[in-house]
């Protein structure tokens with residue numbers, strides 16, 4: 505499945521792009537209160553049937569406690585003027601750096617998870633999940649609440665790929681949502697000769713090779729594109745990368761992380 509990332513998308517451009525993307529058939533739209541684009545997305549989808557839109561949003565790292573999680577979700581619901589949100593993720597296993605709170609991440613994420621469970625029971629949220637959680641953070645909430653997240657949004661692209669993490673999510677039936685699946689178009693990845701070779705071999709774009717690779721790893725991808733033509737290409741992934749070529753791409757892994765690194769969060 506392909507969704508639309510919306511980091512850095514605001515204003516008229518955001519409205520136009522989302523409206524065109526929905527018209528093209530995009531259903532999943534990923535956002536975050538810190539992107540400050542809820543109103544623009546809401547405006548762009550206002551004529552769509554509610555069930556044709558799937559909003560994935562987050563409780564941001566700064567709102568990681570029981571009451572703040574409720575406040576955050578209520579605010580988002582108000583911004584969208586929706587009765588429910590389709591998927592809400594805890595943005596990070598760690599509360600954003602606040603002096604004195606550094607040792608309490610486990611307590612805050614557990615409280616936030618409890619708040620999400622309650623909001624799911626009350627019907628404000630259909631599905632609850634996490635982002636940037638390591639397997640040990642997920643095991644911990646399972647031990648406490650016996651409820652796994654339906655999804656974990658983690659950075660996934662050939663430079664940020666750990667086979668054991670993919671296996672863990674498969675085994676637990678937790679859907680990976682690939683953040684930064686195009687590695688934010690970083691030159692290191694974009695200029696690789698192998699990417700050029702595969703682009704020619706499969707008669708697609710470099711972006712399509714990267715997105716198809718992540719999908720064959722079992723992930724949902726949410727590339728962000730300001731360009732409507734790119735959004736069109738990004739959802740056209742009806743081809744198959746051969747197992748040999750998948751292995752070649754796998755071998756590019758180098759633990760390069762562009763976004764969150766949760767390794768230090770206890």
Ligand SMILES: NC(=O)c1ccc[n+]([C@@H]2O[C@H](COP(=O)([O-])OP(=O)(O)OC[C@H]3O[C@@H](n4cnc5c(N)ncnc54)[C@H](OP(=O)(O)O)[C@@H]3O)[C@@H](O)[C@H]2O)c1
Nearest residue numbers: 509510511683684685686687688711727728729730731734
């Ligand atoms: N939960 C989290 O912690 C987290 C972290 C990171 C990202 N995310 C989510 O994941 C989404 C995607 O990640 P991202 O925004 O970091 O980066 P990304 O999707 O990996 O890369 C975006 C870059 O790729 C370019 N691009 C898109 N389609 C292209 C195409 N077909 N050909 C060439 N270039 C193309 C875009 O250009 P233009 O913009 O100029 O079109 C932009 O520069 C975010 O928007 C956000 O929703 C979540």
